[in-house]
Structure formats: C-alpha cells, structure tokens
Amino acid sequence: MANLRREMLRAIAVAAGLAVTGCAMADLARPDQGRLLATGGVSQVEGTGGAGLASWATITGYGSRDSYGATAFHSRAALDDFDLQVTGAAVGVGNRIELSYARQTFDTGATGPKLGLRDGYKFHQDIVGAKVKVAGDLVFDQNSLMPQISVGAQFKSSANSELVGALGATSRSGVDLYAAASKLVLDRNLLLSASLRGTKANQLGLLGFGGPNNNDYSLQVEGSAVYMVSRHLVLGADYRTKPDNLAFAEEGDAMAAYAAWFPNKSVSFTLAAVDLGPIALQGRQQGVYGSVQLGF
DSSP: OHHHHHHHHHHHHHHHHHHHHHHHTSOOSSOOOOSOTTTTOEEOTTSSEEOSSSBOSOOSSSOOTTSEEEEEEEEEEEESSOEEEEEEEEEEETTTEEEEEEEEEEEOGGGGGGGTSOTTOEEEEEEEEEEEEEEOOTTTOTTSSOOEEEEEEEEEEESOHHHHHHTTOSBSEEEEEEEEEEEEEGGGTEEEEEEEEEEOBSGGGTTOBOOSSOOSOEEEEEEEEEEESSSSEEEEEEEEOOOOOOSSSOOOOEEEEEEEEEEETTEEEEEEEEEEEEOTTSOEEEEEEEEEEEEO
16 A cells, blocks of 8 residues: 555656646636536535545636636534534646645534543644546546546644544544546436545544554545536535544444535535544434535
C-alpha cells in the first residue's frame, strides 16, 4: 500500500502540474459558468465536489475547460447523540483540477460525560484536498461507456492530538488517497459514481489514524446513485465503507438518502437522512443532514 500511496501522490502532482500549465494558456479572466447545472455535484463532507458522503470524479464549480469556478458550503448532521458540522470551500480550474479545504467540528454535546469528557466537548479536524481529472468527460462522453475518472488526495489533521492518542490512534494526521469514476447518462437522467479510497482514518479522521486493530492502509469503497427528477431537483443515495482500526469501539459503514435542489448555478440545498454507523460506543448514529452551497 505504501508503493500505491507514493505512485498516486506522484500521479496527482504530475497531473496537477499539467493542468495548471494548460490552464495558464487559456483565458481565465473570469468564470464563464459554462457547464450544465448540477454537474459539479454538491460539497462532500470532506470538502470535495461530489455527494454528501461519497467523492465523485467531478470538479467543483461551473467553470468550463477555459475558465474556473468556486464553491463555499456549510453542512450539519444532527445525529442521535452527536452533532457534526462542516464548513469549507473549493476551487476548480479548467474543469481539470480541484483544490479544497474543510473544517469539521464534531460536538459530543450531553454525551461527552458518558465518554469521560466534559459536556459539549468538541473534536476538530482540518482537511486540505486536491483532485485531478485524468480521463473522460461527464457530459461529452455520452456515446461511450467511458466515465469521467479522477484521482485525489485529502490531507487530514486532527486538532485533538492527545485525546485521539489516548483512544488508541497511532497518529493525529494522515493522507487519504482515492480514485473515482463517475458516469452521467443524460437520456436516462441517471448519474452513477464509484470510488476506491486508501485510508487509515478513524471516523473520517476525527478520531485520528490507525490503531491497535490495524495500522496499515485499507481499501474502502464509496458509491452513489442519483436520479435527476428535473433540471433543478435530484434524488440520490450514498454508501461508504470505513475501516475499523480502534479497539475501544466498533466502526461501521455509513449511508445516506438525499434530495438536492439547484434553483440556479449560484446556490444549492441538500437535505438527507443519514446513518453514520456506530460511533464511540453509542450505537448507530442516525439523523438528518442539511447543507447549503454557494458558488459560481
């Protein structure tokens, strides 16, 4: 897995360099919003363009290959015993390269004392992401089975280093690597996406990386199926597997069913029912997820 990590990071760096070089020759004076509505997806929980839980091969914003776009978002998942909020922003250049940042805040609320923490104790994590489209085109490859394919990396750092170490995590920071393939079938109003992620993250990284059960990279799967009810409304579902590295508490898969509304290219709203799996000995955490995204 270490060799795969090095090769993917090298590929991302090379592709990013080529993308920036290519875009430097284009006229990037202003955003052109040249792509179809909703083709950048919404903001994923780690800040990249995609669905709520799953990373897609799409590039954020509405900039065409001769332009750029950007998004900013805020999301909240109100769960049975916890509260997760995420705020971030991303920029897409030339419909080829995406850079993103997200700040996650996981509030234990009244459950904190049950875990030996103070009431309302919060976990924080910063995530910096990079994604590069390497093949295919979501819209223009309608006459073939070729999906749009992207590779990406997310550099994650927990702000709660002493506590995550006490919980058994090997490290407070880590790098997730992923490859995503997304296929839009316009005449069926359908988008399908799947990705493979190499990760050591515990609860997305909020509880550190690695642990006594496993300290190596494991390969996880993310998938989405989205149906376009109209140009402005989509219905979808995500499924995401997660590693189970920590001995003190089981970690399981996450899933969501959602509706996303795109009234125009400047704003979108997402509402979802989510199940993030077992968290910190409190059983499966289910609840409602909402997100608003602004962009161009």
